[in-house]
Amino acid sequence: TGFLRYSGNWSLRLEVDQQISNYYRSLIPKFKNSNGLRYPAHITIVREKNGSEYDKPTNMSNWCKYEGEEVVFFYDGVIMEGEVYYWINTFSKRFEEIRTELGLSCEEKFSIPPEGFQKTFHMSIANKRKN
Numbered sequence: 001t002g003f004l005r006y007s008g009n010w011s012l013r014l015e016v017d018q019q020i021s022n023y024y025r026s027l028i029p030k031f032k033n034s035n036g037l038r039y040p041a042h043i044t045i046v047r048e049k050n051g052s053e054y055d056k057p058t059n060m061s062n063w064c065k066y067e068g069e070e071v072v073f074f075y076d077g078v079i080m081e082g083e084v085y086y087w088i089n090t091f092s093k094r095f096e097e098i099r100t101e102l103g104l105s106c107e108e109k110f111s112i113p114p115e116g117f118q119k120t121f122h123m124s125i126a127n128k129r130k131n
Contacts, residue, residue: 001066002043004069004098010056012050012098014071015124016041022123024079024088032130034086034126043073043123046104071120075123086126091117 001014005007009056021041028034046055073092080087096106096118106118113120 001070001072004066004071006064006067010050011045012046013042013044014073016043020075020123024077026088027079028086028126033128035129037127041088041123043095043121043126045074045098045121046102050070055104059101062101069096079125083125084128085124087122087124090121090123092121093117095121101108
């Protein structure tokens with residue numbers, strides 16, 4: 001479980017136990033030179049970002065409605081690797097409900113979520129940036 005936190009203009013995250021991120025980061029082979037992240041462990045539900053990935057809610061009457069709510073989520077223990085980040089996929093019907101209430105899509109464009117879920121979320125666990 002984790003706790004919902006709203007911040008910035010359009011940012012909603014679930015704060016989660018840092019030990020989950022630490023554990024999975026410890027499984028990345030040392031030769032990959034992974035680094036810890038700047039922010040504490042979290043799952044992004046609504047992302048404050050410019051460009052094509054910008055999530056701007058269309059129903060602001062529900063913004064901040066669930067601040068501090070404890071939410072259950074599920075995660076896949078397979079570590080995913082991209083050009084910059086390592087992450088694990090996460091899933092939650094509650095995240096999908098909140099996005100829908102805010103007028104945001106839960107359509108998945110990049111992966112196939114498990115049966116019963118519409119959208120794949122993620123928890124970043126490390127990056128490849130040089131310090």
